[in-house]
Amino acid sequence: MTQARTLGEFKKSGAKTVNVKEEMRRNLIRKLESGETLFPGILGYDESVVPQVANAVLSRHNMILLGLRGQAKSRLLRSLTNLLDPALPIVAGCEIHDDPLRPLCRRCRDLVQERGDETPLFWLSPDDRLVERAARGGHDLASELTMHYGLLPRAHRGIFALNELPDLAGRIQVGLFNILQEGDVQIKGYPVRLPIDVSMVFTANPEDYTARGKIITPLKDRIGSEIRTHYPATVEQGVAITQQEAWTERGRELRVPRYIREVAEGIAFAARRDKKIDKRSGVSQRLPITALENAISNAERRAVLRKETMVVPRVSDIYAALPSLTGKFELEYEGELMGADNVARELIRASVGEAFSVYLGSADLRPVVAYFEAGGNLKLRDDASSGDMVAQLRKVPGLFEALSHLGIGGGEPTPVTASAAEFVLEGLYGQKKIGRSDDRGFVAPERHSDADIDLEKLERLRRMKKQVN
Known part of the structure; x- marks a missing residue:
């Protein structure tokens, strides 16, 4: 299908946008039906880790991979982009990859209202939809138009991967409660709550993850699937x-x-x-x-x-x-x-x-x-x-x-x-x-x-x- 350049062309094509977890689930089922390799380059996990990851995706769960160093945890998380669509339409120039049919940020809402069907679109590749690092800082400006989004909102309609979860400060762990349970995030210093569409995936060392005081218990409770990786069996x-x-x-x-x-x-x-x-x-x-x-x-x-x-x-x-x-x-x-x-x-x-x-x-x-x-x-x-x-x-x-x-x-x-x-x-x-x-x-x-x-x-x-x- 030719990629639409404007909102009007996209509407005429009849295409629809879906929740990212539903998108991953749909593409996973298609790969299973066709017999495709789910995660090319990931060896030794076909009978153990891969089925568990597949079950988590089918369940639309946020997940954490627990394993020692050098067990391909980060590579497996990056491979989840194989379950995303080849291209995703966003409002051109949007920091948080806004859905042109349901824009969240003030800029995109104003742009759609002003230009209507002439609103320009941009198409993201799967790799552009993966965010891997923790958010930092913010701005003291009070206007929603001048708001600077952290990395989590920038993962909107994509995958947010956080390595070594136990190393995250307790106050930041608390900040993840809402996105994991309610699916929204509050931007610090602004009276704004954004409903973010994101699949959350984490990694951790098993000993750190189970150590008392390293992970806040309510955060563990909000992670849908806990999957243990391992070294090669033979x-x-x-x-x-x-x-x-x-x-x-x-x-x-x-x-x-x-x-x-x-x-x-x-x-x-x-x-x-x-x-x-x-x-x-x-x-x-x-x-x-x-x-x-x-x-x-x-x-x-x-x-x-x-x-x-x-x-x-x-x-x-x-x-x-x-x-x-x-x-x-x-x-x-x-x-x-x-x-x-x-x-x-x-x-x-x-x-x-x-x-x-x-x-x-x-x-x-x-x-x-x-x-x-x-x-x-x-x-x-x-x-x-x-x-x-x-x-x-x-x-x-x-x-x-x-x-x-x-x-x-x-x-x-x-x-x-x-x-x-x-x-x-x-x-x-x-x-x-x-x-x-x-x-x-x-x-x-x-x-x-x-x-x-x-x-x-x-x-x-x-x-x-x-x-x-």
Whole structure:
């Protein structure tokens, strides 16, 4: 349909305007009937969060998403614009997106009365109808014509998204009562009450939301649906999200082995289980995304230095990505004693060990382990070229025979072979079947007697006590 340029043209078209929640409900039903994806780019929520959001929209509820950081809450809220009409007519120049058939503000009422069917219209896109920040301030002017509207009135006929609701001051929370229950808002300093047509959506951390005194109880009562988000349920889901979000197109030929993707993802899963990391803060899904990007960058830098045309990340590149890991989690007391870098290295090692079990759990690697137990060692440089690395790795008997478990044959490019062979050694180290030292590289595993282990525990307790005192 051609977009009407004036109020008269709009009336002649026979089109009507509807309440924003009814508009979202209608478009949601149409998408469900046609089998369309409701929220493109939102992965891992099809069986949990998305149905609950759909139910809230069908119920015409205001809603809140409760979840830890990095669970795509803000992205999901922004995706609600997919349920808005492609274009919405407003009175041209209106700050609050006035309905040309039912104008609210004084300016638009006067304009329609003065120009009638010649009143000019403007059409808003769905993205123009999303407002995401809290309103501030106001003016001391008393005339309705000089009134400055806050962000909430500017969300009229759209979606108002407020992130981290518990951080909102109590007096402002009280100010939301009317819009949530009665659907109107009072402009501070003016004898004006505006009936606002808006869908209200919020986000919050579950612990803050349930903490006494953070949220005024009547405000909770006025929010129709409370939906809990979550981290990916499986490594496969996480890999799919990271693959979608990570920036990997760098201009050079790039091959990211599947096991490298799973190692990067497994770090987040290991961190969410680790007692040294604060569960209340969560471990953002941004962790594996930035880890993979940084690992690729390290591999890219090496390829440029060694004049290699193909970029293939290795496990050592993930260890080089520590700066992208340590800011993504909060440490408990024991973790603080160890230090963020050491905790991150432990997480990488655990993740490599788990990925190794998946791919090489059935491989016969006894010759490899025997080589190191017999006194062999292998020190690999992080910036070694693929050719040099493969030449060094060939010293280890039985190593390259195991690569078939990774789908690596004799015809693979050298960078791919180097990455796979290093993964085998890193996996054995992750499972503590071989050791590794800064001076000698991969070596025989350390053997601890029960007495040694007890002494280590006592020393750790002594250090912790000293720290407390």
